[in-house]
Amino acid sequence: MAIKNRLTREQIAERAALELPDGAYVNLGWGIPNLIAGYVPKGVDIIFHSENGILGMGPRAKEGEEDFDIVDAMKAPVTVLPGAAFFSQVDAHMMTRGGHLDVSVLGGLQVSERGDLANWKVPGANSSGGIGGAMDIAVGSRHLIVTMEHVNKFGETKIVKICTYPLTALQCVKTIVTDLAVIDVLPEGLCLREVAPGVTPEEVQSMTEPKLILPRRIPDMPISSRRLAQNS
Amino acid sequence: MKNKIYPSADAAVADIKDGTSVMFGGFGGAGFPHELIRAVGRKGSRNLFAISNNCGTNDSELGVLFKNKQIHKVIAAFPGPQSIYFQQQVETGEVEFELVPQGILCERMRAAGAGISAFYSPVGVGTEVAYGKEERVVYGRRCILESALLADYAFIRAHRADPLGNLTYRKAARNFNPVMATAAKITVVEVQEIVPVGSLDPETIVTPSVFVDRIVEVGKSRGN
Numbered sequence: 001m002a003i004k005n006r007l008t009r010e011q012i013a014e015r016a017a018l019e020l021p022d023g024a025y026v027n028l029g030w031g032i033p034n035l036i037a038g039y040v041p042k043g044v045d046i047i048f049h050s051e052n053g054i055l056g057m058g059p060r061a062k063e064g065e066e067d068f069d070i071v072d073a074m075k076a077p078v079t080v081l082p083g084a085a086f087f088s089q090v091d092a093h094m095m096t097r098g099g100h101l102d103v104s105v106l107g108g109l110q111v112s113e114r115g116d117l118a119n120w121k122v123p124g125a126n127s128s129g130g131i132g133g134a135m136d137i138a139v140g141s142r143h144l145i146v147t148m149e150h151v152n153k154f155g156e157t158k159i160v161k162i163c164t165y166p167l168t169a170l171q172c173v174k175t176i177v178t179d180l181a182v183i184d185v186l187p188e189g190l191c192l193r194e195v196a197p198g199v200t201p202e203e204v205q206s207m208t209e210p211k212l213i214l215p216r217r218i219p220d221m222p223i224s225s226r227r228l229a230q231n232s
Numbered sequence: 233m234k235n236k237i238y239p240s241a242d243a244a245v246a247d248i249k250d251g252t253s254v255m256f257g258g259f260g261g262a263g264f265p266h267e268l269i270r271a272v273g274r275k276g277s278r279n280l281f282a283i284s285n286n287c288g289t290n291d292s293e294l295g296v297l298f299k300n301k302q303i304h305k306v307i308a309a310f311p312g313p314q315s316i317y318f319q320q321q322v323e324t325g326e327v328e329f330e331l332v333p334q335g336i337l338c339e340r341m342r343a344a345g346a347g348i349s350a351f352y353s354p355v356g357v358g359t360e361v362a363y364g365k366e367e368r369v370v371y372g373r374r375c376i377l378e379s380a381l382l383a384d385y386a387f388i389r390a391h392r393a394d395p396l397g398n399l400t401y402r403k404a405a406r407n408f409n410p411v412m413a414t415a416a417k418i419t420v421v422e423v424q425e426i427v428p429v430g431s432l433d434p435e436t437i438v439t440p441s442v443f444v445d446r447i448v449e450v451g452k453s454r455g456n
Contacts, residue, residue: 051334052259052407068261068454069405075260086403088438089285090412091257095337097355116358128287130310131361136335137353167359174374 003207005198006150006179007223008209014039015194016105016147016177017219020046023103025095027137029119030074031107032147047083049210051099051133053092056084060068067164073133096133097140104137108146108176110163115173115185117146118165150178150207159183159190159208180204182221183228189213194221236397236447237426241271244420244448248272255412256294256343257388263405267422267450268283268387269296282306283341283383287315287332294318303327307381309334333361338411340381345414345443350379375443386416389453390439393423394430397444398437401437406438413443419448422453 005213013035020026027049028034030071037059040046049059050072058079059074066077078103082133095101110118117138118132152158159176174226175193176183181204182194191213192201238244240327245268248254254272258264273279273296282303288295289312297303305328311318321327332340333355343351352375356362367379388409391402399421401409415417421439426449 051405052262067403069263069403071260071262071404073260080403082386086401086406088406089334089338089408090411093338095355097335097339128310129334130312130331132310133334135333135355135359135361139357169355170358 003199003203004181005082007177007196007221009149010035011223011225012147012179014223014225015182017041018222019145019175019177020044023047023182025100027096027101027104029104029106029134029137030140033107034074035039036105036147049092049206050078051092051096051137053089054078054080054084055087055095056081058084060105061102066182069072080113090192093133097136099140099142100179103143103145104141104145105145105166106134106137108148108173109152109159110160111146111148111173111176112163112166113161113187113190115171116163117168117173118163119146119168120204121166123165126144134168138172141172143174145175145177146170147177148210150180150204156178157207159210161210162171180207186213191215192218195217196221197223237395237446238446238448239415241267241422241448241450242274242293242372244268244446245275248277250275250277250280251281252266253383255383255386255409256282256284257386257412258293258411259404259407260284261289261374261402262403263389263391263407263409264293265387265422266293266453267359267448268400268420269294272302272387273297273300276300276302279301279304281383283308283381284426285309285337287311287318289314290316292307298327301326307332307337309337332363336378337381337428340378341408341411341415342447343378344382345411348380349378353378356385362369381415383416384418386412386419388412388421390423392425392427392432392448393421393444394427394432394441395447396429396440397421398432398442399439399445400432400436401438407443411438418445419443420448422448422450424452425449
């Protein structure tokens with residue numbers, strides 16, 4: 001079953017950006033998480049961490065102004081903001097694994113009902129890719145948000161009772177932001193906090209394997225960027 | 233004073249035997265010892281055991297050595313989508329591969345450098361990384377035992393060196409380089425520039441000279 005009114009990747013990022021408190025130290029992973037930096041609301045100051053050894057990372061470098069000794073974890077040339085610091089990989093992962101960052105946002109292939117995350121390998125895929133820093137980040141995160149599409153390209157839900165893909169870490173995810181909903185991982189189960197505008201809680205449930213906890217009031221996800229996903 | 237300065241990258245790697253274990257610094261295009269990698273390519277040492285965050289980008293970085301089929305075993309955290317020769321050789325079984333989470337990779341090096349044999353860590357618990365590793369609960373948290381990772385050589389890149397081997401790095405090109413310098417029997421560094429003893433501010437030195445054995449000045453070297 002296809003659901004209309006799914007959000008775009010940019011809109012998922014826009015919504016996830018609202019989860020970042022002012023002054024937070026934040027690590028953003030590959031994919032949708034990487035888009036979040038562009039949607040931080042005015043008046044909210046975030047100090048971005050890059051696992052290769054930067055705190056205070058700024059936007060991508062303009063073409064012609066790149067310094068290839070300043071790259072982010074995706075190898076893209078970036079800038080640094082006043083107050084930035086450079087440090088080694090050891091220190092960078094002391095920050096992730098040691099629980100020093102306030103929020104981390106990772107992409108996901110599957111999230112389970114108790115907050116297990118699988119995000120680094122599709123079963124049967126060839127050896128490309130790899131774990132990178134995801135396991136250290138997931139294990140050490142004080143507050144881990146996963147942003148992802150709710151359903152994979154095969155039409156299967158990515159929010160499952162038990163992860164069947166290779167795991168990244170157990171019981172680490174606190175909040176899931178998808179193209180259909182915002183869902184919190186609570187000790188008693190998955191709780192539907194918000195739905196995408198035009199999407200019903202029943203539709204979200206139909207695309208989610210575990211039974212969702214439905215509070216009395218489930219507001220729309222506040223999205224201001226316009227373009228809704230064009231899908232059938 | 234012991235002379236640590238070598239006239240060329242080729243001279244600095246001239247004794248790399250077949251079967252040697254080598255750590256290679258660098259992350260995301262920054263801080264790679266490109267000239268040392270190329271020199272090992274020219275020397276042609278085989279059956280190398282490479283320890284590196286990733287496995288090259290096409291014909292650059294470690295791709296040089298995979299293309300030449302000089303590596304038989306590798307430990308990495310993120311081989312990378314462009315590591316084409318590595319991917320091919322893993323599929324054919326020519327290369328043996330161990331995947332290690334990135335933070336654990338550098339922590340295992342740090343342990344080796346610090347004389348710690350092993351440590352318990354919660355990273356990888358319940359995942360395929362934990363296979364074959366001792367698990368125990370420490371302070372109420374499930375952990376697995378990770379061992380120190382020591383190599384025969386570390387090939388690293390720094391910005392400036394003095395002839396003693398004190399090193400400074402440039403921006404995010406620091407990455408794995410300082411910890412690798414501590415975790416190898418012989419650390420070989422390529423630098424943009426060698427400056428006189430006393431000209432580096434002691435407050436800014438990241439790798440103290442005790443960790444460095446060989447220095448080569450290569451200028452502003454980049455990948456292919």
